[in-house]
Amino acid sequence: MAKVAATAMFAVVALIAIIAAAVSGVVAAIFGGDDSAASSQPSPAALADIPGNYLALYQHAAATCPGLDWTILAAVGKVETNHGRLDAEGVHSGENSAHAAGPMQFLQPTFTWVLEQAAGQGKHIPPGGATPPSRYNVHDAIYAASFYLCMSGADRGDLYGAIFTYNHADWYVRKVLDQANAYKAAQQSAPQQGGWAVPARGTCSSGFGSRGGEFHRGQDIAAPIGTPIVAASGGTVIDSGPASGYGLWVRIQHPGGVITTYGHNNRNLVQPGQQVQVGQPIAEVGNQGESTGPHLHFQIDVGNQAADPIAFYQQQSAPQLLCG
Ligand SMILES: [Zn+2]
Structure with a gap:
């Protein structure tokens, strides 16, 4: 029985590794490249969907982490609470059944730990939030989420790992990445590698x-x-x-x-x-x-x-x- 269990376990681990590798490839294709440090512009869908104060916070908070595009942060905010619009227990007060709370759905121990770790790296939430910082405060929550994603892998180009740490599920990572891509405006300055010309005048x-x-x-x-x-x-x-x-x-x-x-x-x-x-x-x-x-x-x-x-x-x- 133990051997069967071990074999099954290996299969599961291998499958997760394959999925992770596949998603990493997609991540690299969408967000990778040498220009990943340059933040992307909001797409029309992003401007229509994200409240103005949230958009500014996502952009400013993501700027504290090289390698983290604001669209990832905004996508987490979308998937977690629809940018604070979700009318559910734990968004504006209390906690949900998993003890998460606030617009970015932090557990209190995680929120506290993230701010301690960030402080150890000299990163602090800038003025504008609650005193002391609160996971219910949109300003504090978005900065904490940026710090968390950054220290979980975004700072070394591991977006998959960073998002997976936020919520340990492959579907969650895919959902966040899809949403982030929808928030990203098409790059109009991209070189016309795929351009086509008429091969002969006639x-x-x-x-x-x-x-x-x-x-x-x-x-x-x-x-x-x-x-x-x-x-x-x-x-x-x-x-x-x-x-x-x-x-x-x-x-x-x-x-x-x-x-x-x-x-x-x-x-x-x-x-x-x-x-x-x-x-x-x-x-x-x-x-x-x-x-x-x-x-x-x-x-x-x-x-x-x-x-x-x-x-x-x-x-x-x-x-x-x-x-x-
Ligand atoms: Zn011919």
């Missing part, structure tokens, strides 16, 4: 789909020989040279399992392994291979499946549509 001729008993896997753009062909998006050149049917082709690998192919070229300007930027010249329009006139055969494969380039460009909200 006239859209033969389109994607069935054509004379065979399937045309790309969009043809008719243009004079020598017309520049540019990279449709940034990526890595994976092929540049002769290819059956295509005459001379270039293929570029992009993020997200997307490959673009440029065929019937007159001349190629890039080498395999080369990194290219969106709009960078990579070849010239030609009339080589199975071609009935000078044109670019432009093909987009997503996960090894040819996609209609016109529909793809519409989905990408490309600045210009591929045709027309």
Whole structure:
């Protein structure tokens, strides 16, 4: 029996480790990166949902902890008591059945311990709260929550651990992270890594789909020989040279399992392994291979499946549509 129990226990521990690793990856994807020290801007949803005094407190309190974005703190406040709006025992007075109280739902021993630990690191709740500090006071509670998350891992980039310490449940961590992401405005200054450009100026001729008993896997753009062909998006050149049917082709690998192919070229300007930027010249329009006139055969494969380039460009909200 003991052995069975130990095996089951190991399975549970392993499962938790796997879930933790998976969530950590998500955390890194959403909140990680070198710019994590820069606090994010509130999304319209955040401005609509978070009372003004709470928003200011979340932002100021999170600023005491490098690595803690205010959206995490605000998400904890949302999940715990809906920013103090929750009409339940223990929010404004008394305690709930688990002895938690106040807008950030602290146990009294935890609240006291957090403030002692923070004081040991020279961190104190700034003036503006109760005397002595109270877990029912929104100012004190939010600063204490920031200190707690910080010392629980946020200060060393372990957001999962920090939120898990606040409430030991994987669903809770996910809920907080989802809420935090909803509070975070889309970063408009992010580099246009995923931007798409029209690969050649010309006239859209033969389109994607069935054509004379065979399937045309790309969009043809008719243009004079020598017309520049540019990279449709940034990526890595994976092929540049002769290819059956295509005459001379270039293929570029992009993020997200997307490959673009440029065929019937007159001349190629890039080498395999080369990194290219969106709009960078990579070849010239030609009339080589199975071609009935000078044109670019432009093909987009997503996960090894040819996609209609016109529909793809519409989905990408490309600045210009591929045709027309
Ligand atoms: Zn074609």
